Amino acid sequence: MSRPATIIGFGALSVDDIYYVDAPLQAGKGRVVRRASAFGGNVATALVAASRLGAEASFIGWLDEDPDDPVVAALKAEGVFTDDAPRAAGCRPVRSTITVGSDGDRFIAFDDDVRLGTAPDLPDTVLTTAGALLIDGYATRSPEAVFRARSLGLPVIADMEWSEGETTDLLLEACDHLVLPFGFARLHTGQKRPRDVLHALWSDRRSAVVLTDGSNGAYLLEADRRPRHLPSHSVSVVDTTGAGDCFHGAYAVALVRGRDIGDCVKFAAAAAALSVSGRGGREALPTGWAVDDLLEAKGAPAFQLL
Template sequence: MLSSQEPPLIVVLGGINMDLVTMTDRFPGAGETVVGNRFLTYGGGKGANQAVAAGRMGARAAMVGRVGDDVFASPALQTLVDSGVNISPVGITPDTSTGIAVISINVDAQNQIIQVLGANNTCGDEEEAKVMGLLDGAAALLLQLEVSVELSLRCAQAARAKGVRVVLDPSPVRPLPDAFYGCCDIITPNETDAQALVGMPVTDRETAAQAAGTLLSRGVGTAIVTLGPQGAYYATAEGGEFVPAFAVEAVDSVGAGDAFNGALAVALAEGRDLGESVRMAAATGAMSVTRSGAQDSMPTREEVEALLRQSPC
């Protein structure tokens, strides 16, 4: 439960997108056209999604990033505003599109995504300065790889120097310099990204444990490999544990990892131990897949706690 003290401050540096979503029975093959069932638009971007998730879990969330000067900029920010996220650190890049993600979702709630980074790719020194200005008093800095790796690394190094927890979702996966691993208090790849990072298939708890061990050997403090409907495996130098997934009816898996990360940061900032925090994060991710949308699917604190009460083990 949240205490009577001021809620923790979670700073997020990352992507802000407009998501263009098609829903279809099945994905097309190469050169094939299929007729979809539904079209939706909503605010997205891994950074913005994580900020919304943290805000709805009760934290003070601040979003650092950029949008373009196009028609997508305002709607891409609206859910952030509605969720109480501080968007004053968000800049506007002239003559550039807001980041977009073209998403297809099939009947099994699996997704395929094509991303155009747009204004996200123009983040640089100004965003670094804004992050620096927010770190004093922050509980965590959440990072992904929708802005440049070099910018994210500099911000991670600054956060570590101030004792602020750094949580990295290494997606969309890119090669990481060795120094970045050592700046990560926590890294949270899904099975696909973990496979790309460690060079071996990651399909179950055993291979997730192996991947986590490799990430720890690179200097990460805690490695958490999420396995979608199977659950999540977390490991530190002291050992690892598997957290089973919550049984829910999945509708749309877009944003589930972002829900996980936002909730994880809040739970840890509140002083919960790692196992309890991972379980709360898993419940938040599970709730998010029960509805359509990325930011729209982020659950409230009350919804997450209700799911935890229903599944006490």
């Protein structure tokens, strides 16, 4: 067994082929000005973000049994533990092709016909020694692990981007911290206004519902049932790839450090804002001091009641 990890997670690991073009995506076409390959994945990038912010992080999803697997090596190089991850031959990463427009917006095409989730016999000690569990949409491959984590009292922070029907509904119901893209949450609930989406997702079992909406900022509902909006930071955008994953990981870091929910959202939003200044999902993931500096800067956004 590895040392106890503050933040654990399972979900997507990916290898990304990234194409930067000289026009916005809405233009329909553009000239490629740069190509790059990088490692990504929702939970994997969130855990790397948590590690850069000073937390102990551990990936507990399926990994290839090859000790020299480059995806595993990339996680370890970022300080993410993998000792508790189940292993099997032929566990390939998701392969993604990402097109990034001149305005930093991106489109992701992916092939996820790979083994995802985690082992059904994951030891309880892995869950009970952690401070939070991060999951993404691929938790639908191992919902029992999420339900067990909640039964053991572990906070579960969910970042879903698509629905796989009843299993997704059950996972969303079980998770106490929903950190969801506004676009997905709006489609899932059938509501349009942020305040209505927040209320539709709320239940008394929740600690927080957070909606991330890019340059429009973030929305929060917690136990006081007063929906709030946090405007975005004013930053220069190079590439938005991984910004949501960074938000997810930074939120977990603030949570396990005992910050209140509002401060968790502020910390996560500042980290995500810094992350869009570099190319790919991990290049510009910030350190804790950089996040604190941005939060303390003059004119930093503050919550407003919706």
